Amino acid sequence: MSDLTPIPDTELMRRIKGGGADADEALRVLITRWQQPVMGFIQRSLPDPAEAEDLTQGVFIQLWKASGRYQPTARFSTFLFTLARNLTLNEIRRRARHPADSMDAPHPEFEDHPLRQIPGPRTDEPTEEATRSELESLIEAALRDLPEKQRTAIVLCREGELSYEEIADLLGTSLQATKSLIHRGREVLKARLKPYLRSGTWDPS
Amino acid sequence: MHSDPQIPDWMERIHSGKATPDEVDRLRRHPGVDPAQLDEEVRLNRLLEVLPPVSVPSNLASRVLDAIHLEARQTRRRPRWAGWISRIVWRPAWALLAVACLALVGWRIQSQQRTTLARSVLIVSEATAVPGVEALVDFEAIQWLESRPEPGDLELMAALSSP
Numbered sequence: 001m002s003d004l005t006p007i008p009d010t011e012l013m014r015r016i017k018g019g020g021a022d023a024d025e026a027l028r029v030l031i032t033r034w035q036q037p038v039m040g041f042i043q044r045s046l047p048d049p050a051e052a053e054d055l056t057q058g059v060f061i062q063l064w065k066a067s068g069r070y071q072p073t074a075r076f077s078t079f080l081f082t083l084a085r086n087l088t089l090n091e092i093r094r095r096a097r098h099p100a101d102s103m104d105a106p107h108p109e110f111e112d113h114p115l116r117q118i119p120g121p122r123t124d125e126p127t128e129e130a131t132r133s134e135l136e137s138l139i140e141a142a143l144r145d146l147p148e149k150q151r152t153a154i155v156l157c158r159e160g161e162l163s164y165e166e167i168a169d170l171l172g173t174s175l176q177a178t179k180s181l182i183h184r185g186r187e188v189l190k191a192r193l194k195p196y197l198r199s200g201t202w203d204p205s
Numbered sequence: 206m207h208s209d210p211q212i213p214d215w216m217e218r219i220h221s222g223k224a225t226p227d228e229v230d231r232l233r234r235h236p237g238v239d240p241a242q243l244d245e246e247v248r249l250n251r252l253l254e255v256l257p258p259v260s261v262p263s264n265l266a267s268r269v270l271d272a273i274h275l276e277a278r279q280t281r282r283r284p285r286w287a288g289w290i291s292r293i294v295w296r297p298a299w300a301l302l303a304v305a306c307l308a309l310v311g312w313r314i315q316s317q318q319r320t321t322l323a324r325s326v327l328i329v330s331e332a333t334a335v336p337g338v339e340a341l342v343d344f345e346a347i348q349w350l351e352s353r354p355e356p357g358d359l360e361l362m363a364a365l366s367s368p
Contacts, residue, residue, distance in 0.1 A: 031266040040259045060269040
């Protein structure tokens with residue numbers, strides 16, 4: 001456990017900005033503290049875990065580069081997730097421009113095979129596990145299909161543990177508009193997952 | 206549903222998945238809350254909890270620091286004069302390009318003006334009866350042109366000289 005662990009994010013950022021001897025350790029603590037929510041946020045937008053991992057790494061590299069711009073008056077979580085959101089949006093735009101780069105794109109020689117084989121559900125696994133895996137895929141797809149702002153607001157609210165005010169700051173919208181985005185997004189999710197909402201779990205009957 | 210000013214805060218807790226069962230029960234008993242809608246929100250939360258937390262590689266921090274150190278080394282390895290050269294060379298190059306563009310535009314405008322002038326001269330020369338080049342080369346012809354008065358002129362001279 002590092003000595004810097006109990007230190008607040010803003011102080012860690014100040015140390016990274018200063019570039020002193022403990023700058024590396026400060027960044028390491030920040031990464032350990034935030035890697036899970038950042039990667040969770042990115043992976044809800046990008047289906048490929050490997051790409052999400054690379055992008056998460058990119059977010060923290062960008063955080064180091066942008067540490068000079070960070071003002072302690074701004075909340076660190078808003079600053080970090082703004083970087084994560086911008087990088088994710090750039091990646092989504094890049095993939096839209098060059099669909100061939102996507103891991104889901106067909107292999108140039110074998111058009112019916114994707115570039116990277118994502119393992120499907122095992123056929124010999126128990127049925128309950130298979131249905132749970134199917135449900136996970138459905139929920140992930142439903143989240144990914146939401147408009148970007150609705151998805152960002154919902155994911156940051158749940159996984160980023162950001163308040164409505166922080167999400168509003170990050171999205172550049174009013175508090176009321178943010179509440180409306182979350183409400184509309186959740187309504188869409190409810191509509192898409194309606195068959196599974198009866199019991200709150202997988203219930204195909 | 207949100208007649209009580211406290212309800213939006215509770216909804217925020219429910220939306221974030223942080224509401225305790227006790228808070229949900231209190232909210233369900235609230236007269237301004239539709240229990241069916243609240244139950245739907247809670248069920249959606251339960252469904253979203255089905256998603257497993259993403260698995261982060263244990264060496265992510267080390268990978269980030271390695272990438273940062275590599276980039277820092279590459280920046281340091283670049284000689285200081287390289288920065289100066291780029292600053293010295295690129296700025297004048299851009300300035301030169303801008304001057305060249307301006308000169309090209311100026312030259313185009315000037316050449317267009319000259320063409321217009323030449324065209325207008327051609328129109329004037331076509332409209333005016335000027336003796337041919339052969340006539341101007343022949344000295345005697347020039348003399349003839351200058352010394353031979355028109356009959357009208359003679360009449361005018363006579364009229365002016367008479368009292």
